[in-house]
Amino acid sequence: MTIPRFVLAAALGVAFALPGIPALAATCGTGNFETWLGQFKTEAAGKGISQAAINAGLSGVTPDQNVLSRDKSQKVFSQSFEEFSGRMVPPRLPRGSNMMKRYGSVLSRIEETYGVPGEVLVAIWGLETDFGVNTGKFQTIRSLATLAYDCRRGDEFRLELLDALRIVERGDLSPSDMRGAWAGEIGQTQFMPSSWMKYAVDFDGNGRRDLIHNVPDVLASTANYLAGYGWKRGKDWQPGSPNFPVLQQWNKSEVYARTVAYFATQLSHAP
Numbered sequence: 001m002t003i004p005r006f007v008l009a010a011a012l013g014v015a016f017a018l019p020g021i022p023a024l025a026a027t028c029g030t031g032n033f034e035t036w037l038g039q040f041k042t043e044a045a046g047k048g049i050s051q052a053a054i055n056a057g058l059s060g061v062t063p064d065q066n067v068l069s070r071d072k073s074q075k076v077f078s079q080s081f082e083e084f085s086g087r088m089v090p091p092r093l094p095r096g097s098n099m100m101k102r103y104g105s106v107l108s109r110i111e112e113t114y115g116v117p118g119e120v121l122v123a124i125w126g127l128e129t130d131f132g133v134n135t136g137k138f139q140t141i142r143s144l145a146t147l148a149y150d151c152r153r154g155d156e157f158r159l160e161l162l163d164a165l166r167i168v169e170r171g172d173l174s175p176s177d178m179r180g181a182w183a184g185e186i187g188q189t190q191f192m193p194s195s196w197m198k199y200a201v202d203f204d205g206n207g208r209r210d211l212i213h214n215v216p217d218v219l220a221s222t223a224n225y226l227a228g229y230g231w232k233r234g235k236d237w238q239p240g241s242p243n244f245p246v247l248q249q250w251n252k253s254e255v256y257a258r259t260v261a262y263f264a265t266q267l268s269h270a271p
């Protein structure tokens with residue numbers, strides 16, 4: 001699994017825009033964890049989240065010291081484009097080419113709907129989780145609760161935790177299914193819960209938005225994310241092109257965005 005996009009952005013000092021924090025929000029680091037969690041449950045109920053979703057998601061949750069250790073030991077992403085792309089793309093190119101063929105009809109329908117070419121989606125899919133093989137094993141709600149209680153970026157993670165409960169309430173996933181990266185990203189292309197709530201789609205029409213197990217939903221939701229940030233149908237995605245800034249919205253690291261662009265171009269030329 002690659003370095004979470006949130007971690008790459010944080011390592012590069014990228015700020016995330018947050019809505020105003022209400023006065024009654026649970027304050028990070030208040031008392032012990034159980035006290036803070038009780039305050040957060042009250043806040044979640046005040047936000048209209050059902051008691052059933054709150055109980056399902058938060059009952060028995062405890063801090064994960066491994067998550068805190070990882071958060072506090074982040075290292076700046078310092079690989080060059082040549083180093084990173086050389087390590088990440090060649091071993092994934094053959095399988096990426098196979099995925100282009102395997103999901104060709106789905107990718108064609110997605111491009112027709114959202115304007116995003118399959119090569120770009122498969123490149124992101126491969127770089128994020130090796131095409132769904134390595135999605136992460138951390139309990140998402142536990143990770144988010146841990147980071148929300150901690151005061152480094154407590155406000156942001158508190159909002160992500162609220163959205164994780166909304167995912168449960170909506171019926172997309174059960175809490176036990178919500179496993180992913182230590183920073184809270186879930187699914188085969190690693191969505192934060194806020195992005196899941198905003199961009200996840202039920203592309204195969206089975207009644208659920210499932211970015212963990214359902215490949216059409218995964219790829220279409222990724223395309224919806226890019227379209228939501230202004231992807232221009234029929235335009236190039238290389239650095240300097242109209243769509244490269246959209247790839248940088250996917251990941252603020254220029255090295256990562258360039259690697260996505262390079263991988264997608266390689267896929268477009270694959271036999």
